[in-house]
Amino acid sequence: MQWLTTVSTWMIPLIILLVLVVGTVKQVPTYETFVEGGKEGIKMAVSLIPFLLGMMVAIAIFRASGAMEAVVGLFSPLLQLVGVPSDIVPLALVRPISGTAALGMTTEIIGTHGPDSFLGRLASTMQGSTDTTLYIITVYFGAVGIKRMGDALKVGLIADFIGIIASIIVVSIVFG
């Protein structure tokens, strides 16, 4: 399994090398082009602030007030009915909303039940196989000024649900 770590450490430097070598061969003014492209990043990061701040503050209020816990408690029986283990329910519900909260929960589940327990493996798989829909929508649409999102949120949330169910089924079959 060592090779996996090696692959991820080598990947980025190798990509940089490839881009720079090909750029030089193709006679691109590399440094100037880099600076020109990078300038865009500053504008983007600054324009993201209100979108991220607004969304994160709302989530923080929701969580700090205890409302998130209450909603999770409300939906728990429903998800348990579909076969979601009760310890995993909070993670399943929070995963699409808050990346940091979900990562915290995953760490906690792995810490309490052990990384090689069924729950530890399930939480790991769940954490790895879906992403924070609300964050992605906020950042991607916010950065380019899309106001009417159409079906994006619906599609994203349904996809998350599919991912959660898929994780449970796959982990049950492989490690069950």
Add this chain to the structure above:
Amino acid sequence: MVNLIWVFMAAGGIVFAMFNGTMAEVNEELFQTADDAVMLSISLMSVLVFWLGLMRIAEKAGLLEILARFFRPLIRRLFPDIPDDHPAMGYILSNISANLFGLGNAATPMGIKAMEEMKKLQPDSDEASRSMITFLAINTSSVTLIPTTVIAIRMKYESIAPTEIVATTIVATLISTFGAIMVDRFFYSLRERRIK
């Protein structure tokens, strides 16, 4: 829709805090998080500047075009309303590749850039296009081959086999990505029918 969710979380949270006696926590969390959000945006700046700079070189050197040409048959089916030689294709592929290899900090800048290129196809509209929704669906279901963060956590808690969840993650991710594309197609066909 997003307005509703936003108000539901913030207003709902405040009303809940009234009865739950957690108003002090709400107050504290509120401004702490506002602070965190600015810090997060600023810390995003470093990766945005770096990757957008590097990708600009890649674009000018024709590397993105090569990548796009290689995967064109597949990607053209997923994003039928993006013209073949449009730079959006190259950025979409870079974003997906970065996600595949767990390079989260490279994926976000390229994803934003891909969105920007797709926006250029409809400069006067602030509505999400078909391709944007598809792209978003693929991203939220997170195509990953190496879930680096999770492996790191498992190592920290002394797992006997920290990487044993790689296979289950890949299968789960494939199912959810495939599901996301199907759901996206389904909603697209609903939209089309409504217009007719």
